[in-house]
Amino acid sequence: xxxxxxxxxxxxxxxxxxxxxxxxxxxxxxxxxxxxxxxxxxxxxxxxxxxxxxxxxxxxxxxxxxxxxxxxxxxxxxxxxxxxxxxxxxxxxxxxxxxxxxxxxxxxxxxxxxxxxxxxxxxxxxxxxxxxxxxxxxxxxxxxxxxxxxxxxxxxxxxxxxxxxxxxxxxxxxxxxxxxxxxxxxxxxxxxxxxxxxxxxxxxxxxxxxxxxxxxxxxxxxxxxxxxxxxxxxxxxxxxxxxxxxxxxxxxxxxxxxxxxxxxxxxxxxxxxxxxxxxxxxxxxxxxxxxxxxxxxx
Amino acid sequence: xxxxxxxxxxxxxxxxxxxxxxxxxxxxxxxxxxxxxxxxxxxxxxxxxxxxxxxxxxxxxxxxxxxxxxxxxxxxxxxxxxxxxxxxxxxxxxxxxxxxxxxxxxxxxxxxxxxxxxxxxxxxxxxxxxxxxxxxxxxxxxxxxxxxxxxxxxxxxxxxxxxxxxxxxxxxxxxxxxxxxxxxxxxxxxxxxxxxxxxxxxxxxxxxxxxxxxxxxxxxxxxxxxxxxxxxxxxxxxxxxxxxxxxxxxxxxxxxxxxxxxxxxxx
Numbered sequence: 001x002x003x004x005x006x007x008x009x010x011x012x013x014x015x016x017x018x019x020x021x022x023x024x025x026x027x028x029x030x031x032x033x034x035x036x037x038x039x040x041x042x043x044x045x046x047x048x049x050x051x052x053x054x055x056x057x058x059x060x061x062x063x064x065x066x067x068x069x070x071x072x073x074x075x076x077x078x079x080x081x082x083x084x085x086x087x088x089x090x091x092x093x094x095x096x097x098x099x100x101x102x103x104x105x106x107x108x109x110x111x112x113x114x115x116x117x118x119x120x121x122x123x124x125x126x127x128x129x130x131x132x133x134x135x136x137x138x139x140x141x142x143x144x145x146x147x148x149x150x151x152x153x154x155x156x157x158x159x160x161x162x163x164x165x166x167x168x169x170x171x172x173x174x175x176x177x178x179x180x181x182x183x184x185x186x187x188x189x190x191x192x193x194x195x196x197x198x199x200x201x202x203x204x205x206x207x208x209x210x211x212x213x214x215x216x217x218x219x220x221x222x223x224x225x226x227x228x229x230x231x232x233x234x235x236x237x238x239x240x241x242x243x244x245x246x247x248x249x250x251x252x253x254x255x256x257x258x259x260x261x262x263x264x265x266x267x268x269x270x271x272x273x274x275x276x277x278x279x280x281x282x283x284x285x286x287x288x289x290x291x292x293x294x295x296x297x298x
Numbered sequence: 299x300x301x302x303x304x305x306x307x308x309x310x311x312x313x314x315x316x317x318x319x320x321x322x323x324x325x326x327x328x329x330x331x332x333x334x335x336x337x338x339x340x341x342x343x344x345x346x347x348x349x350x351x352x353x354x355x356x357x358x359x360x361x362x363x364x365x366x367x368x369x370x371x372x373x374x375x376x377x378x379x380x381x382x383x384x385x386x387x388x389x390x391x392x393x394x395x396x397x398x399x400x401x402x403x404x405x406x407x408x409x410x411x412x413x414x415x416x417x418x419x420x421x422x423x424x425x426x427x428x429x430x431x432x433x434x435x436x437x438x439x440x441x442x443x444x445x446x447x448x449x450x451x452x453x454x455x456x457x458x459x460x461x462x463x464x465x466x467x468x469x470x471x472x473x474x475x476x477x478x479x480x481x482x483x484x485x486x487x488x489x490x491x492x493x494x495x496x497x498x499x500x501x502x503x504x505x506x507x508x509x510x511x512x513x514x515x516x517x518x519x520x521x522x523x524x525x526x527x528x529x530x531x532x533x534x535x536x537x538x539x540x541x542x543x544x545x546x547x548x549x550x551x552x553x554x555x556x557x558x559x560x561x562x563x564x565x
Contacts, residue, residue: 011562048396050563070398077396081389083306098302099397143393 007056031197074149080140084129133160204289217284303407321426324361357431358424378475379489381408386565442529473550
């Protein structure tokens, strides 16, 4: 769906994106991660033809970035934007009428449908400038969904939403993805990406430092975390396989949590909880990226 | 996109308020003239104004001469300066381009909308002035500036030509403002830039020392539409003015297009 080859963007002497090979496949829920200022937005803008690459290629839906490809893409880039003096409904109708591939006859119906979908079904004739941040965000999402795109490119789509709103948007994206829409989500929020995405790419200072299936970054560490009030007894029982002890529990090198649990309980050690430890996405990402780029060190 | 753009322009309050103000200024002038019955002496004040008291049918031409030096070009510069920069500032430019509306198509739609606004403004001024003029000063056979009498058909044709000439002159302003609108993300800067150019041009046109560059200044031939009301019509300045505005329109629209096509949209 999206493939970039050796993509480079320079602004004067500053390199924003360097040698980027992005690979988003049909049906993916792709999470594009990176600290602020790492080049995510510049990349998203290049994918959509807003910013022109210095060198390298962008392939969008199997072709060049142009009218045909963009007509099948819905996007939300750096927050929604509307004509403030018009209502949300009027804004969506205008946007629909402005470009190709929209059928006038079905317009009112489609607008009503997407508003319903993003939870703005009951919205009145208030102008958009009177909307709250969350309502604008929902309206922006409605605009992206309006023509049932094959690919959704979303930059920080949950900005300004409350926890329920974030959950609703996530469920909506999962549902759309189920129906075949490819989702490209750019975010600096690890938790958001972890909760939604199947594949991730991590950008740091303009370079891709990690790209692959999410699971591959959450592999088992070979440790089992045991929470128990009887830490000392457990440690004595398990001996050298104890990798570390902490307040209220311990880490044990063991490849079968069920057998470990049986052994502990058999020996009379009380166990609150026990699970095989996975690497967190956070540690993988932090390990691959450097300092936050909006930090100005002395 | 053109239809959408026109609808947006026509449904904005700003459009109608500015047009009402434009048409209001000559109306105010007419009321003062009618009440005081004191016309500027011939050869002073805006063109035609001295003759208006005799014949209100000449007032549309006088009204154009009143709004032409400053009011009308400023209104056009504001609307054209807003075209691309306004969308950039509001953030809607990126969504239009993603929609996708091609960049060339967007520029054409904006141009059409600005042209429509300009014509609407010039027409509103002339029609209002005609109504106000004939009501307040009465109408009679239209005298030409040269003293001969014009038939009513000839007068109408010449007034229409004057409206078109003024509209064409304003298109030069629109082209400059539109170009600046693609350069900056601030509609105010674009409009002010165009106005600054006009003020500079106005100053130089009034200066004897700058006679050598005057034939190339955008405002040099604006008032040549007065020549349409001479008998016979004095075409020299009219043709030069038309050609000169044509050069400004082509050069600046070309520059606007080239700039927009190669621009990184980061707003």
